[in-house]
Amino acid sequence: MEIEEGKNSRITTIRINSIREEQSLCDGPGLRTVIFLQGCNMHCSGCHNKSSWDPAGGSEYKITELAEILRKKCPNKKLTISGGEPLLQAEAVEELCKELEDFNLCLYTGHELNEVPQSILKHLRYLKYGSFVESKHTSVLPYVGSSNQKFIILYGGKNNA
């Protein structure tokens, strides 16, 4: 992890697992590009993305370079940030959101709503929150994996498309 030194020091790198090559209709409204961040300490039973668990796995990117890659891969500017557990890299997620201020951003987290920092919420158009519970798995409710999870509109960010 790299941190830019100075009066307002900030994280400059982020670890990612992958960027989905095909756009998705299941990870928030519209045709969305999905980025999976690296690292997850929730270890839910039935997890389909165990390769994202190791916080030292995946690949490290400079946040500015990753934002440029996402601009090329995501011409409609609808991006879902998933994992792994994105809030393990909360500061880096905030910096990525700032780089993509003109995007329609959605965050998928296993944490509860009150655990998501306001500094991230203000950039989001959508949020999926709550842990994945295998016994409550659903393929009927939109944009969630289990019925205990919630998907909400936040009206954050500058892109309301």
Ligand code: SF4
């Ligand atoms: S939060 Fe998501 S990535 Fe992490 S263990 Fe649960 S289902 Fe898997």
